[in-house]
Amino acid sequence: MQIVIIGSGNVAYHLAKAFVLNNIPLAQIFGRNEKDLEKIAAELHIPYSTEKLEDADLYIICVSDNSVQNVSAMITKKDSLVAHTSGSLPKELLAGEYRKASFYPLQTFSKSKDLTYKKIPFFIETETEKDKEILFKLASKISDHVMESSHDKRKYIHLTAVFACNFVNHLFSKAKEISDSQEIPFDYFLPLIDETVQKIHEIEPRLAQTGPAVRNDVRVLELHEQLLKDESLEIYKVMNHSIKKMYGL
Amino acid sequence: MQIVIIGSGNVAYHLAKAFVLNNIPLAQIFGRNEKDLEKIAAELHIPYSTEKLEDADLYIICVSDNSVQNVSAMITKKDSLVAHTSGSLPKELLAGEYRKASFYPLQTFSKSKDLTYKKIPFFIETETEKDKEILFKLASKISDHVMESSHDKRKYIHLTAVFACNFVNHLFSKAKEISDSQEIPFDYFLPLIDETVQKIHEIEPRLAQTGPAVRNDVRVLELHEQLLKDESLEIYKVMNHSIKKMYGL
Secondary structure (H helix, E strand, O other), rough: OOOEEEEEHHHHHHHHHHHHHHHOOOEEEEEEHHHHHHHHHHHHHOOOOOOOOOOOOEEEEEOHHHHHHHHHOOOOOOOEEEEEEOOOHHHHOOOOOEEEEEEEEEOOOOOOOOOHHHHEEEEEEEOOOOHOOOHHHHHHHHHOOOOEOOOOHHHHHHHHHHHHHHHHHHHHHHHHHHHHHOOHHHHHHHHHHHHHHHOOOOOOOOOOOOOOOOOOOHHHHHHHHHHHHHHHHHHHHHHHHHHHOOOOO | OOOOOOOOOOOHHHHHHHHHHOOOOOOOEEEOHHHHHHHHHHHOOOOEOOOOOOOEEEEEEEHHHHHHHHHHHHOOOOOOOEEEOOOOOOHHHHOOEEEEEEHHHHOOOOOOOOOHHHHEEEEEOOOOOHHHHHHHHHHHHHHOEEOOOOHHHHHHHHHHHHHHHHHHHHHHHHHHHHHHOOOOHHHHHHHHOOOOOOHOOOHHHHHOOOOOOOOOHHHHHHHHHHOOHHHHHHHOOOOOHHHHHHHOO
16 A cells, blocks of 8 residues: 655654554655655655655645645545544545545654654544545554544544643643742652643542642632732633632532 | 651651651651541551640641641640641741741642652751751652752742642543543543653653644634533633743734
8 A cells, every 4th residue: 555644744754653663664755844854754764755746545644734625635646545634624624536534643743752652542534434444454553542533523532632731731831931930940840740640540630639729728829829920820710710610619 | 756747638648658668757647537547557557646646856747728827736845846748838837836847748649649759859948957957857768859948939839830730630630521521531641641741851841832722723723612611611712822822823
């Protein structure tokens, strides 16, 4: 099977790398950013192009949501399977006369960070059973967790990930802002953060909640509000309100 | 040195355990909740009481912030050192004629969860150099990270921890609420969560931000808002607003 990956960002890089590491040959990595493509192609020893899209059996589109449709319109090979990797787009958005699919890896990708691909859940949606089989077989070579998922379910998976990953990372940024402002090394907080996450591998997050809001410690909550302003204060208030609501306080 | 721990909650339990595991004998664990005390005392082989506070050189108060002052007033031994373990209280709040101190372990404690005590930062504040030495020596037997910290700094450490731990855990709870509502196993998200945290050991959180808000992906943001309501929607809006602000979007 000839496979082409389209894109040169974090998802394209890691997906290409996962394929190569699992001895799945890639016919091409295609995109607009020559500098990024060249770097990926050199590291993974795969052909790349910014101009001519190779003929393939499977195209995997790894570009930002906004560009998926335009990029998908460039694929003209009718007997091909085309999959996007977006958590929030329907497969029907793909603009061409080919078989359409979604191939969604649930992970946060940064180029500079190695990943254990085996643990990444892949959510697959296809038009036919046969295509499902093709993508399941492929994804199973990379990951131990391959599942089917409708577009509707995928939207909620993506939304859950925004809370559990994107927002969590932003809280780390805000936390670092506070500790930086007092010249407290953020490294001090890493054991606490590690433990916070370790905990929910063993205990339901609802049962693991600690802190002033769940204790309804009004004195501390008021003290903290005096130390904060702007977005940090807004976050502080909304999070505490939500915690109190969850525990009926 | 005779040491007494006062309290029977998560902090009392883990601190007592850390002492015992490091061969620091405890003269007593004292508190109100006989059932909890009995359990801790039996596991760690230390005497306990709900009635008579033992004479000691050092009392470590591990009760909720609201109770610290009342509990501290029970200690009448003048030539003793009394430390509270609160992140937000001044040592001067301790109500008695003894030497006052703060002994603040930066960690989230749950009874049912084992901990690596060596990595927990301890923040210490005392009235005299001599007391500082006593508490540094003691804490260093438990942990590799013992530091001095004024009350003012400790308030910010605690506040940072609320963002990096308490609020992060609440986001996990909210994320699980969403995935539960669609019968998507929350376990699917654990590799993503682990990676989110692993990342900030290597990359600054500000540089690790991903997701629709930092991409200013208006379509996805609007789609997600339609899927949410109540506190989840409030959190969604406030977090995205703060992310956009941080990245000048």
